[in-house]
Amino acid sequence: MIDHTHDTSATAWVASANTGHTDFPLQNLPYGRFKRAGSQQDWRIGVAIGDQILDLKAAAQLGRWPTDIQALLHPLAQGDLNRFMAQGPAARKALRAALFDALRDPAQTGSANARALQAAAAQVLLPQDQAEMSLPCQIGDYTDFYTGIHHATTVGKLFRPDNPLLPNYKWVPIGYHGRVSSIGVSGQSFRRPQGQFKAPDAEVPSFGPCKRLDYELEVGVFVGAGNALGEPMSMDQAEADWFGIVLLNDWSARDVQAWEYQPLGPFLAKNFATTISPWIVTQEALEPFRTAFEHPPTDPQPLPYLDSPANRAQGGLNIELEVHLQTSAMRAAGQPAHRLMQSNFADAYWTVAQMLAHHSSNGCNLQPGDLLGSGTQSGPRPEQGGSLLELTQGGKQALTLPNGETRVFLQDGDSITLHGRCQREGAVAIGFGACVGTVRG
Amino acid sequence: MIDHTHDTSATAWVASANTGHTDFPLQNLPYGRFKRAGSQQDWRIGVAIGDQILDLKAAAQLGRWPTDIQALLHPLAQGDLNRFMAQGPAARKALRAALFDALRDPAQTGSANARALQAAAAQVLLPQDQAEMSLPCQIGDYTDFYTGIHHATTVGKLFRPDNPLLPNYKWVPIGYHGRVSSIGVSGQSFRRPQGQFKAPDAEVPSFGPCKRLDYELEVGVFVGAGNALGEPMSMDQAEADWFGIVLLNDWSARDVQAWEYQPLGPFLAKNFATTISPWIVTQEALEPFRTAFEHPPTDPQPLPYLDSPANRAQGGLNIELEVHLQTSAMRAAGQPAHRLMQSNFADAYWTVAQMLAHHSSNGCNLQPGDLLGSGTQSGPRPEQGGSLLELTQGGKQALTLPNGETRVFLQDGDSITLHGRCQREGAVAIGFGACVGTVRG
Numbered sequence: 001m002i003d004h005t006h007d008t009s010a011t012a013w014v015a016s017a018n019t020g021h022t023d024f025p026l027q028n029l030p031y032g033r034f035k036r037a038g039s040q041q042d043w044r045i046g047v048a049i050g051d052q053i054l055d056l057k058a059a060a061q062l063g064r065w066p067t068d069i070q071a072l073l074h075p076l077a078q079g080d081l082n083r084f085m086a087q088g089p090a091a092r093k094a095l096r097a098a099l100f101d102a103l104r105d106p107a108q109t110g111s112a113n114a115r116a117l118q119a120a121a122a123q124v125l126l127p128q129d130q131a132e133m134s135l136p137c138q139i140g141d142y143t144d145f146y147t148g149i150h151h152a153t154t155v156g157k158l159f160r161p162d163n164p165l166l167p168n169y170k171w172v173p174i175g176y177h178g179r180v181s182s183i184g185v186s187g188q189s190f191r192r193p194q195g196q197f198k199a200p201d202a203e204v205p206s207f208g209p210c211k212r213l214d215y216e217l218e219v220g221v222f223v224g225a226g227n228a229l230g231e232p233m234s235m236d237q238a239e240a241d242w243f244g245i246v247l248l249n250d251w252s253a254r255d256v257q258a259w260e261y262q263p264l265g266p267f268l269a270k271n272f273a274t275t276i277s278p279w280i281v282t283q284e285a286l287e288p289f290r291t292a293f294e295h296p297p298t299d300p301q302p303l304p305y306l307d308s309p310a311n312r313a314q315g316g317l318n319i320e321l322e323v324h325l326q327t328s329a330m331r332a333a334g335q336p337a338h339r340l341m342q343s344n345f346a347d348a349y350w351t352v353a354q355m356l357a358h359h360s361s362n363g364c365n366l367q368p369g370d371l372l373g374s375g376t377q378s379g380p381r382p383e384q385g386g387s388l389l390e391l392t393q394g395g396k397q398a399l400t401l402p403n404g405e406t407r408v409f410l411q412d413g414d415s416i417t418l419h420g421r422c423q424r425e426g427a428v429a430i431g432f433g434a435c436v437g438t439v440r441g
Numbered sequence: 442m443i444d445h446t447h448d449t450s451a452t453a454w455v456a457s458a459n460t461g462h463t464d465f466p467l468q469n470l471p472y473g474r475f476k477r478a479g480s481q482q483d484w485r486i487g488v489a490i491g492d493q494i495l496d497l498k499a500a501a502q503l504g505r506w507p508t509d510i511q512a513l514l515h516p517l518a519q520g521d522l523n524r525f526m527a528q529g530p531a532a533r534k535a536l537r538a539a540l541f542d543a544l545r546d547p548a549q550t551g552s553a554n555a556r557a558l559q560a561a562a563a564q565v566l567l568p569q570d571q572a573e574m575s576l577p578c579q580i581g582d583y584t585d586f587y588t589g590i591h592h593a594t595t596v597g598k599l600f601r602p603d604n605p606l607l608p609n610y611k612w613v614p615i616g617y618h619g620r621v622s623s624i625g626v627s628g629q630s631f632r633r634p635q636g637q638f639k640a641p642d643a644e645v646p647s648f649g650p651c652k653r654l655d656y657e658l659e660v661g662v663f664v665g666a667g668n669a670l671g672e673p674m675s676m677d678q679a680e681a682d683w684f685g686i687v688l689l690n691d692w693s694a695r696d697v698q699a700w701e702y703q704p705l706g707p708f709l710a711k712n713f714a715t716t717i718s719p720w721i722v723t724q725e726a727l728e729p730f731r732t733a734f735e736h737p738p739t740d741p742q743p744l745p746y747l748d749s750p751a752n753r754a755q756g757g758l759n760i761e762l763e764v765h766l767q768t769s770a771m772r773a774a775g776q777p778a779h780r781l782m783q784s785n786f787a788d789a790y791w792t793v794a795q796m797l798a799h800h801s802s803n804g805c806n807l808q809p810g811d812l813l814g815s816g817t818q819s820g821p822r823p824e825q826g827g828s829l830l831e832l833t834q835g836g837k838q839a840l841t842l843p844n845g846e847t848r849v850f851l852q853d854g855d856s857i858t859l860h861g862r863c864q865r866e867g868a869v870a871i872g873f874g875a876c877v878g879t880v881r882g
Contacts, residue, residue, distance in 0.1 A: 141621050146705060159704075166703050171646050172637055176705040177618035177712070180582050181806045182670055191671040193803035196613055196744065205612050207744050207802075229623055229714075230632040253803065262607050263600075264587060264617040265706020268803040271618070273670075303637065303648050361648070362634035362694065362709040365622045 003093075005029075005100040006288050008428050013105045013118045014125065016050030023421070023431025024048040029099050030244065030279035030432075031081055037132040045076040045084075045136075048279050048433065049103055052125040054117075059102070062120040064113045069098040081137040081280075085368035088225040089240045089283070096284050133187070133278035136246075137222070137369040139180050142274070143359060144218075144250060144373035146174040149349035151376035151386055158394040159258075170300050173350040173358040178250075178373065179271035189438040190273040192412060195256035205259060212254035212395060213410040213439060216376040217323050217386035217418055219345055220248035220276050221352050224283075226366040233366075235308035238356035241366075244280040245319070245352075247418040247435035248373050251275070254389055254409070276371075277418065277435035288427035291316035291346050305361055306354045315351035319432075320344055320421045321377055323386070327405055328413030337417055338401050343379035343386060345420075412441035444534075446470075446541040447729050449869050454546045454559045455566065457491030464862070464872025465489040470540050471685065471720035471873075472522055478573040486517040486525075486577075489720050489874065490544055493566040495558075500543070503561040505554045510539040522578040522721075526809035529666040530681045530724070537725050574628070574719035577687075578663070578810040580621050583715070584800060585659075585691060585814035587615040590790040592817035592827055599835040600699075611741050614791040614799040619691075619814065620712035630879040631714040633853060636697035646700060653695035653836060654851040654880060657817040658764050658827035658859055660786055661689035661717050662793050667807040674807075676749035679797035682807075685721035686760070686793075688859040688876035689814050692716070695830055695850070717812075718859065718876035729868040732757035732787050746802055747795045756792035760873075761785055761862045762818055764827070768846055769854030778858055779842050784820035784827060786861075853882035 004010075005027065011018045012026040024030065030048050035041040046053035060070065060077040072095045075083035084091065098113075106114040117124055146152055149169070156164030168174065184190070192213060198205035224243040227233045233241060250270060257269030293315035295301060308315075321344065324337035350358075355372050376386040385391040388409055391399060398406040410416070415438040423429035445451075446468065452459045453467040465471065471489050476482040487494035501511065501518040513536045516524035525532065539554075547555040558565055587593055590610070597605030609615065625631070633654060639646035665684040668674045674682060691711060698710030734756035736742060749756075762785065765778035791799075796813050817827040826832040829850055832840060839847040851857070856879040864870035 143708075144705075156704075168639075168646075168700055168703065171639075172701050174701065174705055175708050177620055177708070179618055179805060180621075181808050181811070182804075191804050194673070195803050198609075198612075204741065205609075205744070207746055210803075232635070256803070259609055260613050260615065261704070261706075262609065263597075263702070263706070264585075264615055265702075265704070267584075267616050267618065268799070268805065271805045272803040300645065303646070305648055358709070362636050362651075362697070362713040363623075363632050364620060364709065364712045367622050370622070 005096055005284065006427060008426065010108065011105050012049055012103045013114060014050045014052050014103060016052060022050050023433050024050055025428050025430060026100060026103055027428040028281060028285050028430040029096060030281045030285065031136060032278045032280065033079065033081065033134045033136045034131040036126060037130055043079045043134050045079055045081050047099055048128065051128050053128055053131055054103065055124050055126055058124045059117060062116065062124055063102060064116050065098065069095065082369040085137065085222065085224050085243050092243065092282060093284055096282065133185050135183065135185050136278060136280050139183060139369055139371050140367045142178040142180045142183060142371045143175050144178045144375065145350065145355050146375040147348040147350040147355070148376045148378050148386060150347065150380050150384070151378040151390065154378060154385060154390045173354050175359065176265045178274065182271055183274045183276060185276060185278050186435045188273065188275045189440050191440050193253050193272040195253055195268055197255035197259045210253040210255055211409070214252045214254050214388045215323065215410065215416045216250035216252055217321055217343065218248040218250050218376055219319065219374045219420065220246045221355065221372040221374065222280055223356065223366045223368060223370040223372065226368055226370065227360050229365040230363040232363060233357055233360045235306065235311055235353055235357045239310055239353040242283055242352050242356060244282040245286065246280055247277040247420050247432050249275040249416060249418055249435055249437050250373055251437065252387070273437070275435055275437035277432050279433045281430065281432055285430055286317055286422065289318045289422040289424060290314035291318050293351050302354065306357055311351055311353050315353055316346045317352065318344065318346045318422060318424065322419045324417040324419070325407070326415045327401065327411065329405060330403055333403065335403060337415070340391060341384050341386065343377050343384045345374065345377055347379060348374060348377060410439050412439055414439050444538070446537055446725065447868060449867065451549065452546050453490055453544045454555060455491045455493050455544065457493065463491050464874050465491055466869050466871060467541060467544055468869040469722060469726050469871040470537060471722045471726065472577060473719045473721065474520065474522065474575045474577045475572040477567060478571055484520050484575050486520055486522050488540060489569065492569050494569055494572055495544065496565050496567055499565045500558060503557065503565055504543060505557050506539065510536065523810040526578065526663065526665050526684050533684070533723060534725055537723065574626050576624065576626050577719060577721050580624060580810055580812050581808045583619040583621045583624060583812045584616050585619045585816065586791065586796050587816040588789040588791040588796070589815070589817045589819050589827060591788065591821050591825070592819040592831065595819060595826060595831045599830070614795050616800065617706045619715065623712055624715045624717060626717060626719050627876045629714065629716045630881050632881050634694050634713040636694055636709055638696035638700045651694040651696055652850070655693045655695050655829045656764065656851065656857045657691035657693055658762055658784065659689040659691050659817055660760065660815045660861065661687045662796065662813040662815065663721055664797065664807045664809060664811040664813065667809055667811065668801045670806040671804040673804060674798055674801045676747065676752055676794055676798045680751055680794040683724055683793050683797060685723040686727065687721055688718040688861050688873050690716040690857060690859055690876055690878050691814055692878065693828070714878070716876055716878035718873050720874045722871065722873055726871055727758055727863065730759045730863040730865060731755035732759050734792050743795065747798055752792055752794050756794055757787045758793065759785060759787045759863060759865065763860045765858040765860070767856045768842065768852065770846060771844055774844065776844060778856070781832060782825050782827065784818050784825045786815065786818055788820060789815060789818060851880050853880055855880050
């Protein structure tokens with residue numbers, strides 16, 4: 001059921017939210033953590049609206065909020081998103097409705113709170129281009145899934161031509177643990193990793209700078225209240241629980257990965273950096289972009305612990321994804337980033353609820369702010385590969401960029417930007433903002 | 442160089458530390474986090490001495506410490522071990538020397554601080570059997586290595602009879618990321634996990650309680666100051682950095698593991714519980730138990746980033762390890778736990794310094810309090826398997842216990858206890874305390 005926070009006729013008193021092409025209209029309201037760039041301020045929680053940020057610390061002080069909403073704003077005004085995440089879906093929905101009303105043009109509603117905030121606009125808003133963003137919350141554990149079946153098939157073919165998709169793939173939402181310490185927010189740059197690798201024809205391995213540096217296009221899911229140790233989430237609990245979604249770039253050192261990953265999985269090939277977009281788009285904002293979800297009838301159907309009527313009816317999420325590359329030569333010449341591919345998260349083989357239900361099915365406790373990567377989201381066609389490994393057929397087929405440069409893998413100075421956008425007839429389109437990361441030499 | 446804190450003639454003013462068989466003589470001084478059992482106290486940092494705990498909050502107030510030691514005690518008196526870990530080896534050595542002197546019998550030294558603390562014994566000591574322990578510090582990330590070559594070979598044979606040890610094993614200190622949220626301290630009990638598995642002859646997988654539940658005998662290494670993102674540690678930095686060691690039980694669901702682990706490694710087979718012993722035995726306490734470390738001359742020698750003269754001379758650690766099993770029938774009959782095996786951490790194929798140097802070699806940042814598991818420490822002989830998978834030859838050969846019960850894998854009510862002890866001629870023996878965990882139905 002779509003509530004009033006998706007009313008397509010509602011506009012904000014922040015003009016830049018009403019342009020039709022912003023990622024952050026009144027119907028989005030994602031959470032992030034920011035401070036005025038270059039200031040000594042503590043990190044604050046804010047909500048993106050148009051090209052501005054609503055500062056929830058200032059807004060809590062200057063608005064006219066009912067008591068229950070003041071209580072929800074309390075941890076957020078202290079810069080603590082985790083404590084809000086822990087309160088679960090009812091709190092999320094209540095605050096969303098209150099923020100929607102508070103940012104809605106008071107000419108539409110006559111809301112005293114909206115009038116008060118609009119009058120205090122200079123104190124409660126900060127332009128996004130004057131803000132520095134951090135990770136939106138404390139991430140306790142990070143897990144990366146492998147829900148992109150087109151990615152799994154294409155990459156599987158490179159490693160195992162006769163047996164691309166392993167027998168467990170269509171039964172188990174495959175996942176593995178990742179590294180929290182090296183997760184950064186959009187704008188992150190990182191040194192090209194060094195590592196150990198062995199060319200197929202080499203006698204012995206060597207150690208040096210990674211030669212096959214790649215990106216992976218993923219979305220990241222933040223856990224809401226989570227579950228206690230030993231108490232798995234049902235599919236319905238999992239569906240209600242997840243807090244929201246960001247874009248996620250799972251940078252990968254392919255030469256290191258090929259040599260190290262047997263038998264315990266990728267390790268140093270992945271943990272030198274992971275970049276996420278700064279704004280968590282909530283489950284509630286994504287509500288209009290749900291889609292039906294079913295495995296093809298010729299495939300195994302999910303085991304009962306991974307199945308529910310709600311998941312079949314609307315477990316999928318229609319999120320259009322894109323990857324853009326800008327080389328340092330392009331940057332120097334003032335040329336924009338070049339789009340490398342497009343795909344859609346609706347093509348994932350497992351849903352967000354299935355990721356949480358599977359993860360907790362053995363009793364593993366998920367905690368507020370834990371991050372779950374979706375795995376690389378490639379589309380069904382070859383040009384829809386979510387990584388260079390796929391787009392260059394394992395490094396065999398160079399890509400030619402509009403300025404004549406070629407790429408097999410990433411070179412120093414290359415920036416990768418992920419974009420995500422949700423749109424459909426009858427709903428206001430929303431987006432995720434950019435997720436940018438740059439390779440240093 | 443062995444400093445005075447290993448003086449074999451030194452005894453403590455806490456009588457139970459001088460028995461010769463305690464794990465915690467004056468020469469050990471491990472750190473843990475505790476409170477009086479059943480109290481509403483905040484968690485405090487303490488040091489185990491004999492059968493007592495020196496409460497560092499009370500000791501900081503009631504002792505006569507020089508200014509520099511007062512400063513080191515400050516975060517510890519606030520219950521924060523991570524902030525002390527972050528200060529690196531010089532701080533660690535200085536505080537160790539001060540604690541050694543403060544707990545040493547003042548009749549031997551005439552120390553005014555030792556006299557003051559002894560006089561305040563009732564306020565600064567708590568009997569260990571009246572304490573409740575927690576995890577000793579905040580663990581940011583947990584990584585599990587695979588340094589036990591005998592384990593890797595035996596387990597490899599079960600999965601790949603023709604090719605037990607993969608070609609990377611003797612080049613790469615194999616590791617993978619683990620789950621932080623489900624790490625518990627000795628005394629932990631956990632529900633038998635449920636999971637998805639597929640018998641070799643089954644058409645399709647099923648979901649239900651794990652039937653092949655196992656333990657793994659490991660040690661856990663706590664990171665000290667760590668390294669900044671993008672700045673790998675040299676072998677010498679790695680050797681200086683690590684803070685200390687605990688015992689670690691990496692509980693494993695073998696049926697889940699066999700079905701899920703390709704291609705990204707173990708996940709739900711491991712993350713339902715991990716148990717560590719409560720006392721971190723410091724690098725400085727382990728100094729007398731170092732051993733020479735070299736790969737056999739017929740094996741590949743470590744690449745330069747994993748090699749150093751100091752590592753060859755003394756990179757190994759002589760830690761005697763044991764696993765004991767007590768079933769609920771044994772408990773009910775008042776029978777003690779039965780020793781299943783013995784091994785020694787000196788048989789590991791990679792050293793602690795190599796684990797840290799490898800982990801950071803790609804620029805991955807290690808942080809104070811991060812935990813690195815060693816992987817299962819099996820000995821060279823079949824009866825030295827560090828898991829039931831090994832001791833029962835993949836579940837084919839049941840073990841018979843002294844009371845006539847048999848075990849292939851763990852049953853509900855079974856408790857596993859790990860012990861570790863260091864001893865040699867010319868040094869006071871030290872131990873790790875027990876690491877106990879119990880399977881619930």
